[in-house]
Amino acid sequence: MEYHDGERLSHLGDVPEMGAYRYGDRTAFRTSYGQEITYEGLEERSKKVANALIAEGVEPGDRVGLFVPNTLQFPPAYFGAVKAGGVAVPINLRMDPDSMVYVVDNAEVDVMIASDKVPGGSAEDIAAEADVSTVMLPGGSDDAPDGVDVVDYDGVVEEASAELDRPEREFDDVAVQPYTSGTTGDPKGVLLTHENLLTTIESYSSGGLPIDPDDSILLILPLFHIYGLNALMGSFLYVGGSMVMQGVPNPTLMLNAIEDNELTAFAGVPAMYNMMFREYEKNPDDYDVSSLDYAICAAAPLAEDTVEKIETEWNVSVAEGWGMTETGPAGCVEPPRGVQKEAGCVGAPVPNLEIKLVHPENRDEVRVAPEDLEPAGMAKGTLDFDDEDSVTGEIAVRGPQIFEGYFKLPRKNDAVFDDEGWFYTEDIARVDSDGYLWMVDRADDMIIAGGENIYPAEVENGLYEHPDVAEAAVVAAPHEIKGEAPVAFVVLEEGVEEGVDITEEGLREFSLEHTARYAHPRRIFFVDELPRSATQKVQRYKLEDKAEDRVDGALESSEEL
CATH class of the missing domain: 3.40.50.980 (Rossmann fold)
Structure with a gap:
């Protein structure tokens, strides 16, 4: 990434200085109320x-x-x-x-x-x-x-x-420390250096995303999350684009912002797209989204029917991608103006990032090597795409975008990094014959509700604060707007009677006092016991099947507290 004098940009704080030199009095940020910053x-x-x-x-x-x-x-x-x-x-x-x-x-x-x-x-x-x-x-x-x-x-x-x-x-000094939740529910500090962040910006702005100086985007994704912070804000500042700031994901406000500002790009999570399109379908003539050239879906897969509707009725290409706070969030992206796949495809690796797929239970067994994902590698025909297991594995990444480690968590760092600098993500994906990745599973049973990462342990720990709860297990269930949302299966203490001593509504209200609002269980099912494996681990996949049956389709917005 070169500065205006040809020197390599090595300090994240120089991004605004570079922008001032290159783009001067061009608008960098504005609001729907007429305020702006050049x-x-x-x-x-x-x-x-x-x-x-x-x-x-x-x-x-x-x-x-x-x-x-x-x-x-x-x-x-x-x-x-x-x-x-x-x-x-x-x-x-x-x-x-x-x-x-x-x-x-x-x-x-x-x-x-x-x-x-x-x-x-x-x-x-x-x-x-x-x-x-x-x-x-x-x-x-x-x-x-x-x-x-x-x-x-x-x-x-x-x-x-x-x-x-x-x-x-220094280039390798820590510049930003965002937090992400761990499997135990405790947030983890992610140490991102100037190099990590600047290289990620370069990866997205030089091919990962089709941004140019004439582009403008609604910055609705929270800036306390790495995607909005670095992939969007950082990349748009680097290329000289314009951003409209909006803090509340209201569908009417988002649609109006696109029309009023003639935005060329939109990036959101599935819940935002679902809300916007439902509002749009009520009165299509009330909204003009013809200025949009492309749309990006982050955090979770977008339903295939939603993608088809947006691409057909809005005439907009929708791209999906994958990345993590730990990767700055460099990862994969499906080019909006390139090869288009069905929903669920997260695209190819961004420039300057190595990716390989390893056996989920034996990281020494490499199923898809980095060179296999390069165009020349795909042409060699060394991968058997008819055998999905052989091209499916845990994603491991290496490159200058990858974080230094978790703050004050040396054991965790030892568990996720190897001696060659590979970071093992615990996310499972498969690769297709075009070198595009498809997500198969997510790490640690994580639930993604409207773009927010929810770990079951966080919600379970909140439920355990109630004296009548003996056991709790939280899994994802389909949600009409958010894509998915948490539901809980609860075993009550002996002698506690459902409907007399405790109710579903009362326990849900209790959970709000002990967990974030976006993470509260939308439904609670009282059961006699939780299904467990021979090693006494809760079999979450069985609970997910039960949850899908019990909600009879999808959770509704009316079930939010």
């Missing part, structure tokens, strides 16, 4: 944020928490934190407060930049519980908790200089 304005504001952070004591390597939604505050806060030499820690605003406290505390956040536009959560209270001394909040606060210094963010940024003597950071 490329030059983003660079100036980011440097002022950096100076304000340095004045608050931020030193190279310090963690800066970002408690900010998809507003114009986010981009300069993010790049300002990195320009100051800090490590940006985007906080998932959909987490329950306890999980937010865990993330902020685990990340060792020194200073938190917060927004006054976050419903249902107080950055000051979270900071107090996590021992963060300073919160930078627009307008400040007259009611700060003891031990927390709340600074007027807008005031100190406006007063700060736009001339920055940027602290030096």
Whole structure:
């Protein structure tokens, strides 16, 4: 990735400077309310944020928490934190407060930049519980908790200089530390370096995605998730595109934003597409989406009938892809203007990333080598595509996009990396004769509901807080909007009577107090026992079959709490 003077870009914080040089007063971000930031304005504001952070004591390597939604505050806060030499820690605003406290505390956040536009959560209270001394909040606060210094963010940024003597950071220094949930339910800090993030941007902008300077996109995917943060925002900034910021995935607002701004691209999760198309079908004449050239589906597969409807009625190519927080999120993408496959295909590896498929239970057995996925390799005919098992395996990836490891989790790092630098994802895929990958299974029984990753253990642990619950197992069931959503099978303590001592509705309400709202079980089924294998492991596949039978088709939106 070259800078304007021909030197290789080696600092994530230089992305706005490069944009200011290349694209000047072109609009980088705007809202539906007429507010905007130009490329030059983003660079100036980011440097002022950096100076304000340095004045608050931020030193190279310090963690800066970002408690900010998809507003114009986010981009300069993010790049300002990195320009100051800090490590940006985007906080998932959909987490329950306890999980937010865990993330902020685990990340060792020194200073938190917060927004006054976050419903249902107080950055000051979270900071107090996590021992963060300073919160930078627009307008400040007259009611700060003891031990927390709340600074007027807008005031100190406006007063700060736009001339920055940027602290030096190395290419392999950590720049961003997003969090992802683990199988135990505890979020894990993912250490992404300047190299990881910049190389991923390069992979997407130089062939992974068909972005050019005339493109504009609705930035509706949360910027606290890596796909919106780096694959979209980072890549669009690199090529000089324009982004419309929107924080609430309301179908009418999204459709209006496409029409009003004549957007050329849309990227969302299946739930967003389902909501939008249902709204569109009610009154097709009310919405004009003819400006769209392509659409991208992230996080989970899009139903084949939905893809067909969008491509037919909107005349838009829909591409799917695969990536992880740990890969920055470099992975695979189906080119919207290239070979088109059925729904479920995630495409070919992005440039500069090696992928191989190994035996799920014996990683030493390579089923599909990296060279097999190259065009020349596919032509050799060494793979037997009639034998699906032989071309199916766990995805392992290697390249400059891959993270340094999990924060303060050395054992986990040893388990997912080998001595040759391969990262084993625990995701299972198969390859077809075009070198395109198809997802077969997801790691650790993860549920993806409307783009949010939900691990069963998180929900189960919340249910176990109830004294009447003896056993619990959470699995995915089909959902009409979100694609899938969690349901729970619960064994009650001896002597507890369903309908008398406990009800499904009461236990669902209880679960909301102990897990994130997006992760609560949409249905709870009381059973006498859970199916188990000979080794006493819960046989989740049997429960998934039961769940599909019991919901009789798909969960409905009316079953949300």
